[in-house]
Amino acid sequence: MSTTNRVPVDVIGIGLHPFGRFEDRTVTEMGVAAVRAALHDAGIDSSDRPGFQAAFCGTAYSGVAAGHKVLGALARTGMPIVDVEAGCASGGAALMLAASAIRAGQYDTVLVFGMEKMPRGIIRSSFFEPWREHAGLAATPAYFALRAQRLMRERGLTKEHLAQVVVKNRSHGVLNPDAMYQSETSVDAVLATRVVCEPLHLHMLCSPNEGAAAVVLRRGTGSSGAVRLEAAVLRSHLPGSVLGEATPLAGIDDSDITPPSTLAADAAYAEAGIGPEDVDVVECQDTDAARELLGWEELGLCVPGDQARILASGDANLGGARPINPSGGLLSKGEPLGASALGQVVELVRQLRSTAGARQVHGARVALAHTVGRGANASVTILTH
């Protein structure tokens, strides 16, 4: 589908360690499980060693040389191993580096993986200076709440609409054995959970948790039959927005400032030679329910202000015109920072291979994954089959 003569890149293997809380497992063990599964899926067996020429590992909280510990345990070392931190987009950043290296002719086969074992509760981040923490200005959910309030005001949305996003994603999560929450919920049940920061209730926010995901990329041949990675784009914020994931202390009128998700999406669409109307299935960052609804318009998937109509239509539900977050999203899976972007890619490869089981989006041929988070960083990945 690409319009250029670029080197094609295929996804030849995927692997996942479920997302949840695993008291008795280290982050290294989770990474090993995901990488082992991806190598097996790619047909890279123990006699084929190391099996890839470079490895990129997305993680934010795993410490020094975390990727090396995983590959050391698998006796697959010697190649360059690069740990990549880009907030919620860490896995997307690792994917971008791997794909770029293959397109540049540097490698034929590259392993990309991501993993995390998040602390419990509100995530403490070295992003904030200590004095901002002391003064109560490092309240991450409060920034989400301010953005949600603004979106509701500007797009005519209510708390019921936010709850409907949770209901949608959790109804998908029921069908995902790798998700943390595999139970349905209702608008009333979501609104009955405690307020974290108005207008956001507890179940409108994803849970930081644990997990790992891995993919193997290979320089593609003309028609390999594998899922093709059309674009893996990473972008950061432009100056000025007070509500963006850069979480500054001040901003200016941001009506003309293109958000990083749109920068990444526009570049990814151009690289893939498609438009948002061509996308059949989407995995979209739902750190909180309002974040997903903002993402729809930032990615060009809906006209600004059309969110309420789409929610009511069921178009974004499984069985709808274009399902969004068929995996259940982060609201069902939880968010292991370094693993989340690659977890989306694993889900979309399953969708494109028609191996997604009960949550299969029938006839899906073009898929888009999106993350956005602290930095600000945003990644957009486009896959086709």
Next chain:
Amino acid sequence: MTPDAQTQPVVDGVFADDPARLLGARCELCEQTSFPRLDGCPYCGSETITPVELSDHGALWGWTTVLHAPPGYLGSVPYGFGIVELPEGVRVVTRLAVPEDWWSFGQPMHLGTAEVGVDPDGVVLTTWEFSP
């Protein structure tokens, strides 16, 4: 004002008290006002900026209430949290002083200072906040 040994601002160079003022900068090139004060303009990268004290009043642009103490926070909950738009065209992330049911979009707000809490050395820390 020289604070006594037991009371200090939570950070130096970001706000002044008596009277309360936020310490910002105005860019000579793009004319934007920035906060806090850096050694350049965060909007255009120019290194030619003029230190300014920002207006002590503005309009409420967003608000919420923090109910659970965030990491490293030294004060009590709940507290107000929001964004105030100053006449200079800069929107400042800030603590808010009053209960949520007093707030509305565009509501006039005024700057003051308040005690946040006590640090491990027993020093009372102060910060800025806006109230109606």
